[in-house]
Amino acid sequence: MSSRRVGFCLSDKKRRRMNMDAFADFCAGHGVEVVEIDLTQPLVPQGPFDVIVQKLSDVIVEAEHDSQSQQLLVNFQSYVSAHPSTVLLDPLPAMTQLLDRFASYRIMSKLHNSIRECSICTPPYLEIHSASDLSSIQQAVTTQGLSFPLLCKTRVAHGSLSHEMSLIFSEGSLAGIHPPCVLQSFVNHGAVLHKVFVVGDRHFCVERPSIKNFPSGPCERKTIFFNSHQVSKPESSSDLTALDEQMPCLHPPSSEALAALVRELRVQLGMALFGVDVIINIHTHTLTVIDINIFPGYEGVPQFFSSLLSHIKSVLDKQASAGAQATGSPELRQTTGGPSAATTGL
Numbered sequence: 165m166s167s168r169r170v171g172f173c174l175s176d177k178k179r180r181r182m183n184m185d186a187f188a189d190f191c192a193g194h195g196v197e198v199v200e201i202d203l204t205q206p207l208v209p210q211g212p213f214d215v216i217v218q219k220l221s222d223v224i225v226e227a228e229h230d231s232q233s234q235q236l237l238v239n240f241q242s243y244v245s246a247h248p249s250t251v252l253l254d255p256l257p258a259m260t261q262l263l264d265r266f267a268s269y270r271i272m273s274k275l276h277n278s279i280r281e282c283s284i285c286t287p288p289y290l291e292i293h294s295a296s297d298l299s300s301i302q303q304a305v306t307t308q309g310l311s312f313p314l315l316c317k318t319r320v321a322h323g324s325l326s327h328e329m330s331l332i333f334s335e336g337s338l339a340g341i342h343p344p345c346v347l348q349s350f351v352n353h354g355a356v357l358h359k360v361f362v363v364g365d366r367h368f369c370v371e372r373p374s375i376k377n378f379p380s381g382p383c384e385r386k387t388i389f390f391n392s393h394q395v396s397k398p399e400s401s402s403d404l405t406a407l408d409e410q411m412p413c414l415h416p417p418s419s420e421a422l423a424a425l426v427r428e429l430r431v432q433l434g435m436a437l438f439g440v441d442v443i444i445n446i447h448t449h450t451l452t453v454i455d456i457n458i459f460p461g462y463e464g465v466p467q468f469f470s471s472l473l474s475h476i477k478s479v480l481d482k483q484a485s486a487g488a489q490a491t492g493s494p495e496l497r498q499t500t501g502g503p504s505a506a507t508t509g510l
């Protein structure tokens with residue numbers, strides 16, 4: 165197999181977190197050249213690339229209000245459009261939709277009906293688009309079937325501010341929310357989170373600390389403000405994650421249910437690199453999906469490098485055989501190489 169060239173487009177934080185230099189060394193040993201793409205320089209001289217692995221979420225979010233970031237995004241998209249044989253992991257439109265919790269929660273809410281072989285659900289949630297009077301929010305909470313405690317999360321699902329959230333215990337405390345945001349019923353799950361990390365057709369489930377159980381229903385308790393990275397990182401340990409009373413261990417999610425969930429999400433999202441956060445409801449024992457992340461950290465997945473390289477190779481092999489016909493439209497070839505992933509304009 166001639167040397168394959170893989171470009172990486174990551175924020176500095178992501179590049180360090182992922183240890184991209186170590187991944188480049190790992191790939192070099194397998195005949196795959198990994199190079200870092202400098203978005204601020206012309207892309208053509210830096211290419212060509214067989215595959216580009218990107219997490220441009222920072223640039224996409226900043227492009228909303230910053231012309232320089234918008235130009236970087238336009239340059240990148242122009243390069244990708246002009247090089248249809250370059251496989252993008254993952255396509256920008258697929259990634260962009262997950263930067264908006266309104267969009268990702270709509271996808272999550274349909275899983276219950278699209279996965280028939282097992283029981284998977286998502287907590288009731290409510291989109292709060294703009295500041296509204298308290299009574300209409302309270303009314304909507306009731307009519308949408310949400311139950312206290314409620315979690316309030318920002319609409320933007322990426323970046324440090326997106327991890328600042330609150331646990332709300334009473335209707336009166338809803339006055340403190342800052343739209344645009346989502347309200348989501350808190351589900352007691354015994355302070356154990358199951359992080360499912362997806363890399364192409366492989367997935368890995370890692371157990372993590374999580375928020376403790378709370379009495380169901382409204383109560384006169386002050387809102388708890390927290391950062392999600394304080395409660396569900398491997399080392400997270402606080403009053404918020406320590407159970408107030410012992411409870412029997414819950415069975416982890418069944419491998420069949422996780423496989424069905426990942427299979428469905430890979431088709432729905434058209435992505436190869438994503439994470440799904442899953443909890444088990446302590447009352448119903450139902451597998452409950454609470455979050456989807458783009459290109460997560462894969463902490464606790466020692467197989468990440470080998471799985472990513474394996475996926476890159478499989479995508480390129482498909483590209484090579486599909487290139488033989490070269491009849492598919494360029495857009496269809498700009499996918500993750502996964503199941504008939506559809507791409508839509510940015």
Ligand SMILES: Nc1ncnc2c1ncn2[C@@H]1O[C@H](COP(=O)(O)OP(=O)(O)OP(=O)(O)O)[C@@H](O)[C@H]1O
Nearest residue numbers: 287326327348349350351374375392396441454455
């Ligand atoms: N509906 C819910 N019921 C119970 N606990 C929840 C719920 N939603 C979130 N949590 C808890 O809050 C934590 C953070 O929530 P969430 O994953 O939505 O935030 P996030 O910032 O997107 O996290 P990350 O990006 O690190 O995955 C979860 O790991 C879990 O401990």
Ligand SMILES: O=P(O)(O)O[C@H]1[C@H](O)[C@H](O)[C@H](OP(=O)(O)O)[C@@H](OP(=O)(O)O)[C@@H]1O
Nearest residue numbers: 181221321322323324439457460461462463
């Ligand atoms: O783009 P961001 O910074 O929001 O991406 C986060 C992502 O939302 C998750 O919080 C990841 O954590 P895990 O789900 O535990 O992997 C973060 O990974 P990390 O290794 O950087 O903590 C992403 O940054």
Ligand SMILES: [Mg+2]
Nearest residue numbers: 441455456457
């Ligand atoms: Mg999460």
